[in-house]
Amino acid sequence: MEKKRLLVDMDHVMADITTNYIRYYKQATGILVQREDLMGKPEDAAFPQPQLIHEFLFTPGFFRTAPVMEGSQHVMKILNQVYDVSIVSAAMEFPQSLREKYDWLAEHFPFITWQQIILCGSKKWISGDYMIDDHFKNLNYFNGERILFTATHNSHIHKQGYTRVNNWNEVRQLLVKEEVHSI
Amino acid sequence: MEKKRLLVDMDHVMADITTNYIRYYKQATGILVQREDLMGKPEDAAFPQPQLIHEFLFTPGFFRTAPVMEGSQHVMKILNQVYDVSIVSAAMEFPQSLREKYDWLAEHFPFITWQQIILCGSKKWISGDYMIDDHFKNLNYFNGERILFTATHNSHIHKQGYTRVNNWNEVRQLLVKEEVHSI
Numbered sequence: 001m002e003k004k005r006l007l008v009d010m011d012h013v014m015a016d017i018t019t020n021y022i023r024y025y026k027q028a029t030g031i032l033v034q035r036e037d038l039m040g041k042p043e044d045a046a047f048p049q050p051q052l053i054h055e056f057l058f059t060p061g062f063f064r065t066a067p068v069m070e071g072s073q074h075v076m077k078i079l080n081q082v083y084d085v086s087i088v089s090a091a092m093e094f095p096q097s098l099r100e101k102y103d104w105l106a107e108h109f110p111f112i113t114w115q116q117i118i119l120c121g122s123k124k125w126i127s128g129d130y131m132i133d134d135h136f137k138n139l140n141y142f143n144g145e146r147i148l149f150t151a152t153h154n155s156h157i158h159k160q161g162y163t164r165v166n167n168w169n170e171v172r173q174l175l176v177k178e179e180v181h182s183i
Numbered sequence: 184m185e186k187k188r189l190l191v192d193m194d195h196v197m198a199d200i201t202t203n204y205i206r207y208y209k210q211a212t213g214i215l216v217q218r219e220d221l222m223g224k225p226e227d228a229a230f231p232q233p234q235l236i237h238e239f240l241f242t243p244g245f246f247r248t249a250p251v252m253e254g255s256q257h258v259m260k261i262l263n264q265v266y267d268v269s270i271v272s273a274a275m276e277f278p279q280s281l282r283e284k285y286d287w288l289a290e291h292f293p294f295i296t297w298q299q300i301i302l303c304g305s306k307k308w309i310s311g312d313y314m315i316d317d318h319f320k321n322l323n324y325f326n327g328e329r330i331l332f333t334a335t336h337n338s339h340i341h342k343q344g345y346t347r348v349n350n351w352n353e354v355r356q357l358l359v360k361e362e363v364h365s366i
Binding site for chain 1: 188190269271275276278279281282285286296297298299300301302303304305308309310311
């Protein structure tokens with residue numbers, strides 16, 4: 001039987017961009033913003049100097065140094081057996097991030113091959129059976145099953161037509177049947 | 184009415200990779216290979232040292248310095264008005280090319296926005312109404328209309344299910360109705 005196609009986003013799903021915002025912000029301003037204070041707000045709104053967040057996104061090294069989301073490596077290894085997986089990242093707005101994202105995947109997810117990576121401007125042309133993403137704007141175009149990964153910027157939004165997952169354990173519960181848990 | 188979706192390949196379609204092979208090969212070996220000698224052969228087979236062609240593909244600057252295919256800028260400007268255009272390049276095998284391709288498009292096709300660019304490993308996840316490509320392996324997956332752009336490596340292959348175009352003037356004749364020729 002042909003494997004189902006699963007599209008997985010990078011930022012805020014595989015890569016812990018929020019932690020890197022906090023780190024970079026602390027380094028730039030000396031101010032340590034608490035993750036709890038970011039909940040329910042747009043990505044930059046909780047930071048006293050929001051324009052810094054925008055600058056970080058264009059700063060060489062920002063995406064390359066993002067921590068890996070807890071549990072993502074283990075669960076992605078399982079999903080990569082069960083599904084026809086592609087990593088789909090809307091990276092094109094930040095051209096310096098293209099190579100960084102490739103290198104970041106090669107380091108942290110070496111079982112993902114270059115054939116499985118898509119870096120794009122918009123995700124509306126990409127088809128599949130399941131999409132995991134933290135942005136409604138990406139999921140909205142998608143005609144398969146839409147899985148919203150909780151991030152600080154979407155935690156307060158509730159809509160019909162999406163299955164919310166709060167962490168990678170919940171991704172596994174949703175997408176992996178019991179018999180392959182042991183991979 | 185919603186615009187039809189048109190996917191356009193870069194290498195051998197917008198970018199004249201064959202001319203760059205010949206240039207780089209001449210510089211590396213002193214041997215000037217004639218374009219006519221490449222017709223009907225795989226991309227590297229007509230060069231006395233085929234492994235050099237493979238090396239060029241990983242050489243920084245190779246994709247950035249590719250000449251623009253004759254007529255492509257003018258016709259793409261028209262197509263970009265008529266269609267919902269995306270540039271789709273299977274660039275991921277050559278990670279150094281990612282930024283180069285972005286910069287090459289920004290220089291030679293400034294009317295193409297970052298939202299319209301997709302750099303991927305495989306094109307099998309990308310959907311649309313028309314795809315222009317020089318490789319059967321990319322067109323084969325596509326469920327819209329398949330337009331094969333003639334390149335030295337495909338000039339001898341004839342298959343059902345593809346419309347062949349030999350140059351950008353033929354692309355225009357195929358895809359643009361008379362009334363918008365004057366754009």
